[in-house]
Amino acid sequence: MSVGDYIRNSQIWKSVFRHPAPTDRRNRVVVMLTNFFLHLHPVSIKQQGIALSYTWCMGGITFFLFLVEAITGVLLMFYYRPTLEWAFYDIQALRDVQTLGIMREIHRWGAHAMVITVWLHMYRVFLTGSYKPPREFNWVIGVLLLVLTLLLSFTGYLLPWDQLAIWAITVGSNMAKATPFLGVEGPGFQVFNTSGYELITNASDAKFLLLGGRFVGEATLNRFYILHCVAIPLVVSLLIAIHFWRVRKDGGISQPL
Amino acid sequence: MLNAHPDLTASVLIGLGWYYLLLFFMNLAWTVRSYREDGEFSNGVPRAAVWATYASILMMVSAYHFTYPPEGFLISMPSAFKDPFDRYFSNPVLYFVLSILGFWGMISLREWWTKPKVSWVLLNVSLIFMGLSLTDYDFRQIVGKPDNVPIVAMLFIVAFCTWIYFRRAVDNDRRIEEGRPLFEQENNEKVLVWPDLVYTELICMVVLTAVLIFWGIALKAPLEEPGSSVKTPNPSKAPWYFLGLQEMLVYFDPWLAGVVLPSIILGGLMAVPYIDFNKRGNGYYCFKDRAFAVSTFLFGFLPLWVALIVLGTFLRGPNWNFFGIYEYWDVHKVEAANNVNLSEFFWDGLGSGVPKGTTVDRILLRELPGILLIIGYFAVLPPIMGITVLRTYFARMGVLRFLVFSNLILWMAILPIKMLLRWAFSLKYIVGIPEWFFNI
Numbered sequence: 001m002s003v004g005d006y007i008r009n010s011q012i013w014k015s016v017f018r019h020p021a022p023t024d025r026r027n028r029v030v031v032m033l034t035n036f037f038l039h040l041h042p043v044s045i046k047q048q049g050i051a052l053s054y055t056w057c058m059g060g061i062t063f064f065l066f067l068v069e070a071i072t073g074v075l076l077m078f079y080y081r082p083t084l085e086w087a088f089y090d091i092q093a094l095r096d097v098q099t100l101g102i103m104r105e106i107h108r109w110g111a112h113a114m115v116i117t118v119w120l121h122m123y124r125v126f127l128t129g130s131y132k133p134p135r136e137f138n139w140v141i142g143v144l145l146l147v148l149t150l151l152l153s154f155t156g157y158l159l160p161w162d163q164l165a166i167w168a169i170t171v172g173s174n175m176a177k178a179t180p181f182l183g184v185e186g187p188g189f190q191v192f193n194t195s196g197y198e199l200i201t202n203a204s205d206a207k208f209l210l211l212g213g214r215f216v217g218e219a220t221l222n223r224f225y226i227l228h229c230v231a232i233p234l235v236v237s238l239l240i241a242i243h244f245w246r247v248r249k250d251g252g253i254s255q256p257l
Numbered sequence: 258m259l260n261a262h263p264d265l266t267a268s269v270l271i272g273l274g275w276y277y278l279l280l281f282f283m284n285l286a287w288t289v290r291s292y293r294e295d296g297e298f299s300n301g302v303p304r305a306a307v308w309a310t311y312a313s314i315l316m317m318v319s320a321y322h323f324t325y326p327p328e329g330f331l332i333s334m335p336s337a338f339k340d341p342f343d344r345y346f347s348n349p350v351l352y353f354v355l356s357i358l359g360f361w362g363m364i365s366l367r368e369w370w371t372k373p374k375v376s377w378v379l380l381n382v383s384l385i386f387m388g389l390s391l392t393d394y395d396f397r398q399i400v401g402k403p404d405n406v407p408i409v410a411m412l413f414i415v416a417f418c419t420w421i422y423f424r425r426a427v428d429n430d431r432r433i434e435e436g437r438p439l440f441e442q443e444n445n446e447k448v449l450v451w452p453d454l455v456y457t458e459l460i461c462m463v464v465l466t467a468v469l470i471f472w473g474i475a476l477k478a479p480l481e482e483p484g485s486s487v488k489t490p491n492p493s494k495a496p497w498y499f500l501g502l503q504e505m506l507v508y509f510d511p512w513l514a515g516v517v518l519p520s521i522i523l524g525g526l527m528a529v530p531y532i533d534f535n536k537r538g539n540g541y542y543c544f545k546d547r548a549f550a551v552s553t554f555l556f557g558f559l560p561l562w563v564a565l566i567v568l569g570t571f572l573r574g575p576n577w578n579f580f581g582i583y584e585y586w587d588v589h590k591v592e593a594a595n596n597v598n599l600s601e602f603f604w605d606g607l608g609s610g611v612p613k614g615t616t617v618d619r620i621l622l623r624e625l626p627g628i629l630l631i632i633g634y635f636a637v638l639p640p641i642m643g644i645t646v647l648r649t650y651f652a653r654m655g656v657l658r659f660l661v662f663s664n665l666i667l668w669m670a671i672l673p674i675k676m677l678l679r680w681a682f683s684l685k686y687i688v689g690i691p692e693w694f695f696n697i
Contacts, residue, residue, distance in 0.1 A: 028451040041450045048445045050454045053421060054542075057461055064462055068469065088483045095480055105473030112407040113469075115498050119558075120418055126529075126554050127422045129538040129547065136530035143526045150498060157496050164404075166484035171495045171503065175515025178694070186512045187695035215486060254540035256441050 040244055042252060049253040054128070058121035062149075063240065065114040069152075072107040073229065080159070082225035084218050087161035111153050118149050130254035138246040141239055148236045155228035158221065166216050169224075173216065177207035262394045265327040269392070274322030276388055280381075281315040287377060288312050311381075333392035334583070343581030349507075349568065350680045352579075353673075356564040363419070363559075364552060367544065371424040393583045399571050403476040408497055408570055415563055419555075425542035426551075433543065441541040491575045491588060500569030501562050507577065508675045510696045518668070522557075525665040529554075532662040534653050557669060596685035599627045620690055627688035631697060634671075639663035 007013055008021075022031040032043045048054055079098075080090045094104055122142060125131055131139035158169045177183040181191060183206045192199035202214055212219030247253070292305035318332060363370070370376060390396045400409055429439050482488075495503050505514035537546040544551055572579055574586035603626040604611045612623040621628070642663055643651035651659045678684040688697040 022451050025449070028449050031451055032449075038451070038455065041454060044447045044449050045454060046445050047448050047453075048441045048443075050448075050457065052457070053425070054441065056418060056421070057457070060458060060461065061465060064465060068466075091480060095477070102470065102473035105476065105478045106469050108478040109407065109472045109476070110469055112404070112497075116407065116411045116414070120414065122526075123415075123418060123558065127426075127551065128540060128542055130540060131530040132533065132536070132539040133530070139530050140527045143523060146526075147523060153498065154496055160480060161484045162479075163481040163484055163488065163490055164479060166486065167490050167493045168496050171493050172499060175502075175511050178511035179516045180512055183512070183516075185694050186516070187690075187693055190693070216484075217486075255445070256439050256541045257539060 040248075042248065045252065046255050049255050055253065056120060056124045058117050058124055062114055062117040062121055065110050065117060066236070066240070068110045069107060069114065070233065072103045072110065075103050076107060077229060082159065082221050084161070084221065087159065087221060091160045091162075107156075111156060114149060115153055118146050122146065125254075128254060135246075135250045135254065138243060138250055141243050141246065145236065145239050145243060148232055148239065152228060152232050152236065155224040155232065158216070158224045159228065161221065169220070170216050173207055173210050176210045177202070177205055179206040182206040263327065264392055264394045265330050265333060267327055269397070270322045270325070270327060270330065273388060273391060274319050276391070277315050277319035277322060280384055280388070281312055281319055284308060284312040284315060284381070332389075334389040339393060339583040343584045347572070347579065347581030347584065349572075349579050349676075352568060352572070353560070353564075353676060356560040357673075360556060360560050363423070364555070367423045368427050371420060371427055376420055390582065395585050396582050398586075399582070403479050404497065405570055406476060408567065412563070412567065415559075419559070422542055423544070426544040429541055429543045430545045433546065439541050492573060492577055494569070494573075497566065497570050500573075501565035504565045504569040504573070505672060508672065508679055510694070512694065513697065518672075521665070521668045525668070528661060528665065532654065532658055532665075534658075553666070553669070561669070561672060596679070596683045598686045598689040599630070599684060600624055600689060602682070602684075615692060620692060624688050624690055627686070627697065630687060635664060635667060638667060 001009075018034055019030045020027050022028040029043050032038050032041055076094075079094050081087065091104065094101055125139065125142070154169070154172060158165045178186045180186045181188045182200065183189060184200060184202050186206075189200040189205070202208065208214065210223075211217070212223040288305050288308040291308045292303055295304040297303050321332065370379065391400070399405065425440060429441075432439055494500060502514055502519060505518060508514070509518070533547075533550055535547050535550060537543070538550075571582065574580040574584075575588040575590070576592075578590050578592050580586055580590075600623050601611055604623070612619050614620075639660055643659055647659075647663065650662070654662060675684075675687075678687075686696045688695065690696065
């Protein structure tokens, strides 16, 4: 008996993989049903539905990039302190001190790539009419995931705390104070400021809510850090789960009727 | 304005040498394909000879880049092209008009440009143009910024995806016309997910990981000076994916460009499945069966989203002025902006002068023409469209669905309309009530 066979016949191996290797038809079916990571998929699928020229693989790539971002993000969190005192210098040290350190590069390029692949995924889904019934609601979840992807990237943009970061966020968040009714430079906010009560001020409007202050500062860094590392990823994970589940429930990858 | 930086350096030439070497290998592969498929000219010479010649020229060009010093180097984008290009062709008007024309050409000439040979020539033309442009210092400054590299890549990937779409759509349109089964319906047996899909996914992950690692080693993530709230950079730009929105700030106030329009884009996207009543084109590529839906979406994505991001990233410099692709980003460049409100056009045209005063009735009177115009646009136009040009849509959609649909279309059109009004009449605001921050 070879070492390989010995391992595959051991009780430990068999407790993990409850059937022989997927080399014949029966076990290739069974593996899809018994493996947690694979059970996302159906057992069998239409050939054209998985053709790269049809799907462009963009949804899958986006999910993979999300995982890459999660892993590199966790590693970066070990090195990074979200305070005005340290944020910039931690990133600088990461660049200058870590030999062969490319975690931040992978994280940033992966983030850019993820924004693009989300767009291309939507592009493909639209062009194949895959949002049509019965998949309408999954398209809506997809649009929410698009928004959250952009927000993830936007909140992450601030964390290096260099000139590029704080001014990009300043430009972006300046829009918030023009929010109709809820921003101090938006139309209609006076409605809330009648008879002596000033409900909407630069210390209570939409921009203040976004930044946690009147301008991009320490509170903003903390707020964006938590949004970027905890809050948005949690919501995204939930929505991804629903998105995938509904792909299956709504009839799998779209195909001509 | 001149700059002290040389257009060509030794390392640039080495880089371009690799670039042309890659182009050579691409065209070598194409020559083989052409030799197998394209046949011969009438005199017996294989048509592939043309490609073979082109590929060998590329190889020589590559070798020239690797071996010659920058001084006296001959292959570069000539100033005779760059200067007139920057002076006469580089302005937002022409950029937008060309992107609209390109969009129109893309749709109406789809049967022609998706032919492999034509698209291969187009790809080569764009890559050669890119290679020659890279010999310009200012062009490299913009395109070569690590954060901008993905946008350049995105351009080519979006073009490629659009090509796949139109190629498959043209094919399927023909199949539908001739009553043959769709491309997606041929060879469409069920296969097991293990191995057919699982292996594809695995390979995809490995390739992507390799790409990311290579990318991460090749380009360092940018890190500028420590953030300082007193030193405002010029230009101050939002993250690149929001630059289309930032570009809209030229034409609209922040409450529209930064809040209302993005919300409507997202709301409109979510509404798409509920207003598109067309049952055809579900699960396969096609154009003719859903020409309106696809054209609208492509118009929104290509000229109004991607092209504006490119404009905002590559062509907008200090003070958000427009710069040609070979132009130095001069902080002191001055662009005259003398824009006039609709109210001034109207009341001055009448000869009565703009109504003065800050009371509500005076403001409303002053802006009455613009307000009526906006109300007419969003409230009166949809019913009119519903009984005229879009009658069939109205009949099939019902009132609510049609109102949502027509308003979304009108919102989408508001950006090109405002651009045209700005360029043609220097119009600033249709409704301008700065007292209430209500400017349209």
